[in-house]
Amino acid sequence: xxxxxxxxxxxxxxxxxxxxxxxxxxxxxxxxxxxxxxxxxxxxxxxxxxxxxxxxxxxxxxxxxxxxxxxxxxxxxxxxxxxxxxxxxxxxxxxxxxxxxxxxxxxxxxxxxxxxxxxxxxxxxxxxxxxxxxxxxxxxxxxxxxxxxxxxxxxxxxxxxxxxxxxxxxxxxxxxxxxxxxxxxxxxxxxxxxxxxxxxxxxxxxxxxxxxxxxxxxxxxxxxxxxxxxxxxxxxxxxxxxxxxxxxxxxxxxxxxxxxxxxxxxxxxxxxxxxxxxxxxxxxxxxxxxxxxxxxxxxxxxxxxxxxxxxxxxxxxxxxxxxxxxxxxxxxxxxxxxxxxxxxxxxxxxxxxxxxxxxxxxxxxxxxxxxxxxxxxxxxxxxxxxxxxxxxxxxxxxxxxxxxxxxxxxxxxxxxxxxxxxxxxxxxxxxxxxxxxxxxxxxxxxxxxxxxxxxxxx
Numbered sequence: 001x002x003x004x005x006x007x008x009x010x011x012x013x014x015x016x017x018x019x020x021x022x023x024x025x026x027x028x029x030x031x032x033x034x035x036x037x038x039x040x041x042x043x044x045x046x047x048x049x050x051x052x053x054x055x056x057x058x059x060x061x062x063x064x065x066x067x068x069x070x071x072x073x074x075x076x077x078x079x080x081x082x083x084x085x086x087x088x089x090x091x092x093x094x095x096x097x098x099x100x101x102x103x104x105x106x107x108x109x110x111x112x113x114x115x116x117x118x119x120x121x122x123x124x125x126x127x128x129x130x131x132x133x134x135x136x137x138x139x140x141x142x143x144x145x146x147x148x149x150x151x152x153x154x155x156x157x158x159x160x161x162x163x164x165x166x167x168x169x170x171x172x173x174x175x176x177x178x179x180x181x182x183x184x185x186x187x188x189x190x191x192x193x194x195x196x197x198x199x200x201x202x203x204x205x206x207x208x209x210x211x212x213x214x215x216x217x218x219x220x221x222x223x224x225x226x227x228x229x230x231x232x233x234x235x236x237x238x239x240x241x242x243x244x245x246x247x248x249x250x251x252x253x254x255x256x257x258x259x260x261x262x263x264x265x266x267x268x269x270x271x272x273x274x275x276x277x278x279x280x281x282x283x284x285x286x287x288x289x290x291x292x293x294x295x296x297x298x299x300x301x302x303x304x305x306x307x308x309x310x311x312x313x314x315x316x317x318x319x320x321x322x323x324x325x326x327x328x329x330x331x332x333x334x335x336x337x338x339x340x341x342x343x344x345x346x347x348x349x350x351x352x353x354x355x356x357x358x359x360x361x362x363x364x365x366x367x368x369x370x371x372x373x374x375x376x377x378x379x380x381x382x383x384x385x386x387x388x389x390x391x392x393x394x395x396x397x398x399x400x401x402x403x404x405x406x407x408x409x410x411x412x413x414x415x416x417x418x419x420x421x422x423x424x425x426x427x428x429x430x431x432x433x434x435x436x437x438x439x440x441x442x443x444x445x446x447x448x449x450x451x452x453x454x455x456x457x458x
Contacts, residue, residue: 006132007190014188015130016139019123020146021181022086025174026116027147029093030058031154033109036167043167046102057106061113062120063403064211068204069121070396071256075199078122078129078392079189083182085118090178096171112171124383124395129190134326136384141322141376149315193389195254203256206245213238215407222414258393261386267394269445270330270382271401276438277338277374278405279412280431284345284367286413287427295424296353296360309361310368317372322380330377331445337377338439340370345432349425370435378442409434 007015033040033054041051073081092115095108123143131139161169217235220227249255262268288307292298298306321333344366351359379398386394412430417423 006135007130011188012130014184015126015190016142018181018184018188019082019126019130019143021177021184022082022089022119023123023143023146024150025086025089025177025181026119027150028154028157029112029116029171029174031150032158032161032170033058036158036162036170039162039167040105044100044102044105050102053106054102054109057110058113058116059403059407060212060215061110062117063215063400063407064208065114065117066121066400066403067207067256067258067393067396068199069118070125070392070399071204072199073122073125073192073396074195074254074390074392075197077194078125078192079185081118081122082126082189083185085115085121086178086182086185087115088112088118089115090175090182091115093171093174093178097168097175099168120399121396122392124379124398125192125391126189126395128383128388128391128395129192133384137322137325137376137380138319139322140379140383141319141325144318144322144372144375144379145315149311192391195389197254200248200252200256203245203248206241206248207256210238210241210245213241218411222411222418254390254393258386258390258397261390261393261397264385266385266445267382269441270378270385271397273334273338273374273438273441274378274382274398274401275405275408276434276441277341277371277378278402279409280338280341280345280405280434280438281371282406282409283413283427283431283434284348284409286410287417287424287431288348290417291348291424291428292360296351296355302357306357306360307364309365310371313365313368314372314375317369318376321373322376325377325380329446330381331442333377334374334442335439337370337372337374338435338442340373341367342370342432342435342439344370345428345435349428349432374438374442381445 006012037051037054040054041047044051069081069085089112092108092112096105096112099105099108124140127139127143128136158170161173213234213236215238217231217233217238220231220234222231245257246259249257249259252260254260262271285307289303292303292306317337321337324333344363347363347366348360351363382398383391383394409431413423413427416426416430420426
């Protein structure tokens with residue numbers, strides 16, 4: 001078994017290397033497919049609108065399975081879910097590389113999303129078991145740094161591969177790295193205590209219908225008149241599944257949907273703050289290319305370079321913020337970070353058309369600095385405010401809040417771009433409002449000590 005409070009230093013570095021290898025693959029594949037999408041659509045003779053499902057299938061598969069896989073990690077050990085997820089991811093990458101048409105590629109991407117969910121659902125719980133409590137903020141900050149660095153290099157990696165090979169190699173390169181992560185994870189990752197409860201398959205099914213129904217329903221509603229009726233019907237089914245899932249969860253001591261943890265004020269406020277921050281982040285990331293190219297008349301290459309200071313600043317700020325979170329309140333660090341991010345987003349929205357690269361770049365860096373100062377402290381407090389036996393549920397909720405916020409942000413930008421010629425500017429202002437609201441929520445965590453978790457959660 002793992003030590004009661006983290007792993008010894010040498011074992012810690014090997015274990016975190018296994019985590020980072022897997023996390024790199026999951027994040028990289030979410031980004032490189034975006035770059036290659038026009039090439040994939042052309043080679044597979046697919047319409048651009050249909051090829052978008054290469055992206056959507058991956059994201060949707062992750063979101064609907066995060067909480068069930070986090071619960072499974074508490075039952076059979078986090079390490080086994082992680083290793084299994086990485087193995088599925090590597091196998092699905094082979095399927096993506098061998099796909100000869102769009103349906104085959106979409107199906108393989110969906111399977112790849114299930115594997116990525118296995119990695120992401122237990123990532124936070126494993127970080128908590130790998131690092132001692134006094135260094136948890138440092139571990140979470142380094143985790144955030146890896147995600148940011150991979151996000152920065154993903155377009156470059158994709159371009160380099162496409163310059164010398166065809167698009168299937170974007171997925172084929174995952175196979176040896178994935179197998180290395182599987183082998184390293186089996187040997188180095190810590191064991192964890194197992195819960196004696198069985199997996200609640202009914203709740204797992206309701207979870208899939210709830211998330212899938214709401215996301216697909218909202219997507220159809222935003223497409224126009226012909227999709228309104230089926231979109232509304234699917235959305236209603238998803239909403240009903242949510243009601244049934246919550247009712248079922250309230251009657252259980254350790255439910256799949258962690259309503260037991262959400263009864264804790266500190267935990268629930270941290271989740272809401274996380275959703276707000278990632279809604280702001282995704283709103284900005286989707287809107288910025290339209291804003292820079294249509295409003296500021298920049299080329300595609302210039303757009304990519306001008307956005308780069310944002311993730312670079314996150315990569316610099318996140319480890320620093322993680323170390324500070326081990327000594328100072330996350331409420332203050334998170335409030336400062338999201339306030340800074342809100343200011344940067346507002347300054348971007350009001351840029352004149354004559355703005356130079358330096359004017360744009362420092363505002364991007366300000367947004368990244370703020371987001372970096374928020375992310376690591378908030379993730380630390382979200383993980384540490386749950387009992388260690390519920391680390392899987394807390395980690396699953398962390399990943400779910402991130403993807404939920406990103407989905408909300410992307411959906412709102414789509415609506416604004418469709419409704420107004422100034423949609424990109426409005427989206428940046430909406431992102432600033434999300435960040436400012438998240439800052440206010442973050443600061444409320446200072447008001448009083450968090451409520452104790454119910455004994456059933458301990």
